[in-house]
Amino acid sequence: xxxxxxxxxxxxxxxxxxxxxxxxxxxxxxxxxxxxxxxxxxxxxxxxxxxxxxxxxxxxxxxxxxxxxxxxxxxxxxxxxxxxxxxxxxxxxxxxxxxxxxxxxxxxxxxxxxxxxxxxxxxxxxxxxxxxxxxxxxxxxxxxxxxxxxxxxxxxxxxxxxxxxxxxxxxxxxxxxxxxxxxxxxxxxxxxxxxxxxxxxxxxxxxxxxxxxxxxxxxxxxxxxxxxxxxxxxxxxxxxxxxxxxxxxxxxxxxxxxxxxxxxxxxxxxxxxxxxxxxxxxxxxxxxxxxxxxxxxxxxxxxxxxxxxxxxxxxxxxxxxxxxxxxxxxxxxxxxxxxxxxxxxxxxxxxxxxxxxxxxxxxxxxxxxxxxxxxxxxxxxxxxxxxxxxxxxxxxxxxxxxxxxxxxxxxxxxxxxxxxxxxxxxxxxxxxxxxxxxxxxxxxxxxxxxxxxxxxxxxxxxxxxxxxxxxxxxxxxx
Amino acid sequence: xxxxxxxxxxxxxxxxxxxxxxxxxxxxxxxxxxxxxxxxxxxxxxxxxxxxxxxxxxxxxxxxxxxxxxxxxxxxxxxxxxxxxxxxxxxxxxxxxxxxxxxxxxxxxxxxxxxxxxxxxxxxxxxxxxxxxxxxxxxxxxxxxxxxxxxxxxxxxxxxxxxxxxxxxxxxxxx
Numbered sequence: 001x002x003x004x005x006x007x008x009x010x011x012x013x014x015x016x017x018x019x020x021x022x023x024x025x026x027x028x029x030x031x032x033x034x035x036x037x038x039x040x041x042x043x044x045x046x047x048x049x050x051x052x053x054x055x056x057x058x059x060x061x062x063x064x065x066x067x068x069x070x071x072x073x074x075x076x077x078x079x080x081x082x083x084x085x086x087x088x089x090x091x092x093x094x095x096x097x098x099x100x101x102x103x104x105x106x107x108x109x110x111x112x113x114x115x116x117x118x119x120x121x122x123x124x125x126x127x128x129x130x131x132x133x134x135x136x137x138x139x140x141x142x143x144x145x146x147x148x149x150x151x152x153x154x155x156x157x158x159x160x161x162x163x164x165x166x167x168x169x170x171x172x173x174x175x176x177x178x179x180x181x182x183x184x185x186x187x188x189x190x191x192x193x194x195x196x197x198x199x200x201x202x203x204x205x206x207x208x209x210x211x212x213x214x215x216x217x218x219x220x221x222x223x224x225x226x227x228x229x230x231x232x233x234x235x236x237x238x239x240x241x242x243x244x245x246x247x248x249x250x251x252x253x254x255x256x257x258x259x260x261x262x263x264x265x266x267x268x269x270x271x272x273x274x275x276x277x278x279x280x281x282x283x284x285x286x287x288x289x290x291x292x293x294x295x296x297x298x299x300x301x302x303x304x305x306x307x308x309x310x311x312x313x314x315x316x317x318x319x320x321x322x323x324x325x326x327x328x329x330x331x332x333x334x335x336x337x338x339x340x341x342x343x344x345x346x347x348x349x350x351x352x353x354x355x356x357x358x359x360x361x362x363x364x365x366x367x368x369x370x371x372x373x374x375x376x377x378x379x380x381x382x383x384x385x386x387x388x389x390x391x392x393x394x395x396x397x398x399x400x401x402x403x404x405x406x407x408x409x410x411x412x413x414x415x416x417x418x419x420x421x422x423x424x425x426x427x428x429x430x431x432x433x434x435x436x437x438x439x440x441x442x443x444x445x446x447x448x449x450x451x452x453x454x455x456x457x458x459x460x461x462x463x464x465x466x467x468x469x470x471x472x473x474x475x476x477x478x
Numbered sequence: 479x480x481x482x483x484x485x486x487x488x489x490x491x492x493x494x495x496x497x498x499x500x501x502x503x504x505x506x507x508x509x510x511x512x513x514x515x516x517x518x519x520x521x522x523x524x525x526x527x528x529x530x531x532x533x534x535x536x537x538x539x540x541x542x543x544x545x546x547x548x549x550x551x552x553x554x555x556x557x558x559x560x561x562x563x564x565x566x567x568x569x570x571x572x573x574x575x576x577x578x579x580x581x582x583x584x585x586x587x588x589x590x591x592x593x594x595x596x597x598x599x600x601x602x603x604x605x606x607x608x609x610x611x612x613x614x615x616x617x618x619x620x621x622x623x624x625x626x627x628x629x630x631x632x633x634x635x636x637x638x639x640x641x642x643x644x645x646x647x648x649x650x651x652x653x
Contacts, residue, residue: 323619417651420590420594420618420619420620420623421588421589421590421591421594421618421620421623421624421625422588422589423586423587423588423589423623424496424585424586424587424588425584425585425586426496426584426585426586427583427584428583428584431585436496441618441620441622441623442620442623443619443620444620444621444622456495456496460493460494460495460496463494463587463589464491464493464494467491467575467589467591468491470591471491471574471575471591474591474593474651
């Protein structure tokens with residue numbers, strides 16, 4: 001094996017990765033057996049010298065250290081020409097290679113113990129299937145930052161167009177786009193420059209910080225709260241009256257729902273969206289500090305939504321679809337704003353789509369039966385009497401906007417270049433009413449944009465034009 | 479806002495719609511797919527009919543015999559439906575996209591850019607193989623966004639798959 005460019009992790013890594021658990025088990029066993037070995041009722045064969053026990057302990061410790069050392073020796077990573085390679089494993093060897101153009105996000109994680117040791121883990125999320133993350137654990141803080149910056153840089157550069165401007169270029173030459181498309185403030189990207197990415201922002205700037213009080217309040221404004229309000233007193237009554245059946249059913253449910261609520265709170269605790277020289281980062285976490293980078297140009301879709309109860313406070317939530325991060329286990333990574341005011345939501349959107357006009361998105365959030373969106377025609381009231389004027393779409397130079405929902409309002413923003421495929425659907429009733437639904441297919445995630453019950457003419461016009469817009473916005477890989 | 483004249487065609491895209499044969503050249507699938515699907519439907523119906531009749535006669539149960547009669551009706555209906563469904567499947571290869579239309583009662587039209595294809599599979603079950611047919615299954619980065627064309631003659635399916643893969647390679651777009 002050529003040793004070129006291979007780098008090792010921090011020597012403490014094996015200990016932090018798995019050793020802690022082993023050590024804990026050993027300590028537990030020893031402390032449990034302490035009395036039996038050394039106490040008054042020692043069950044050891046009489047005359048076993050203490051030295052032997054000490055020696056045995058020492059041997060185990062030595063073996064563990066040896067294992068750790070070996071595991072450290074074989075683990076390495078390399079930032080190669082077109083791929084990141086990671087080798088790990090003593091018994092079960094693993095060689096993982098991630099192509100830069102498939103990198104979706106690069107996170108920095110600091111679990112509690114690593115935090116104490118001043119170490120960080122760099123986790124690289126690749127497009128494809130779940131479990132394809134490459135983990136660089138652990139590196140010194142400074143090195144981790146450097147590696148992440150390097151990877152982000154390589155990820156951003158390998159297949160993207162030189163300057164992000166092209167994506168924002170007006171696509172619709174007739175200017176028939178939604179209100180105010182000419183708000184094309186070029187964000188200072190040197191046109192044609194080989195250097196990708198936004199101009200260096202010298203200082204880290206906090207875009208949004210979510211106060212803990214609001215997180216808690218937002219968590220209270222939810223269906224979960226209603227459930228807990230009903231279930232907890234019932235449960236307590238059940239306990240008091242000794243109805244074991246009731247307790248058996250409600251107990252786990254309450255624990256589960258309550259646990260979920262707390263877990264979500266802990267995940268979004270200290271939430272801050274920060275922008276600095278090398279991109280946008282999310283920092284959050286109660287026990288485990290997490291800092292994940294958001295490769296803005298790789299976002300597949302942005303979803304702005306408002307759960308029913310948040311209408312009272314005009315709060316919004318912003319989540320994104322990122323390829324490779326399904327709506328699976330921990331999708332809290334895709335949250336760019338757990339709960340924020342309307343102004344904060346607009347600020348996040350501005351950061352995500354620099355230079356794009358935010359008026360159409362605002363119209364998507366709160367608008368109703370307005371000119372900014374093409375909405376379902378009056379005859380669609382047969383199928384959707386209440387939400388009809390909310391079902392709609394708008395086109396901006398950079399993205400297709402799809403809105404809907406009356407009680408739970410949402411607007412999904414899909415960049416033209418990111419649309420996977422387009423679909424028209426028509427059921428028998430829609431056929432009678434000359435309506436059709438347009439689905440805009442994005443990678444799995446919160447945003448599942450579809451415009452329901454458009455007039456057939458509008459629907460097929462949308463599809464036919466969107467095909468061309470997307471085609472023009474897509475960047476072929478050379 | 480939707481104005482069909484606003485965006486000029488520049489990559490060999492012809493307007494498509496849920497109805498009619500206008501626009502691009504629509505290809506249909508092999509009529510043998512009717513036979514293949516009829517065989518499958520008939521096998522199921524025949525089995526159900528035989529079972530219902532046998533048990534119905536043995537128990538001299540009127541309900542079961544009615545159910546058997548109903549099975550015959552369903553059978554006939556299925557044979558008619560299969561014919562219509564197969565006739566409704568069509569696809570068109572455009573400059574940068576594959577367009578697939580399916581369904582009569584529930585119509586759908588999907589347009590998949592070649593550049594978005596992750597891979598194109600060829601699938602053929604035992605019945606389809608007997609009739610010399612195969613299905614081309616398309617996968618993109620989004621599980622729901624793919625599509626499939628059933629009932630292509632083997633050689634044609636193979637050629638289509640090769641064409642799609644080749645175009646996918648040459649027009650591949652970043653995620």
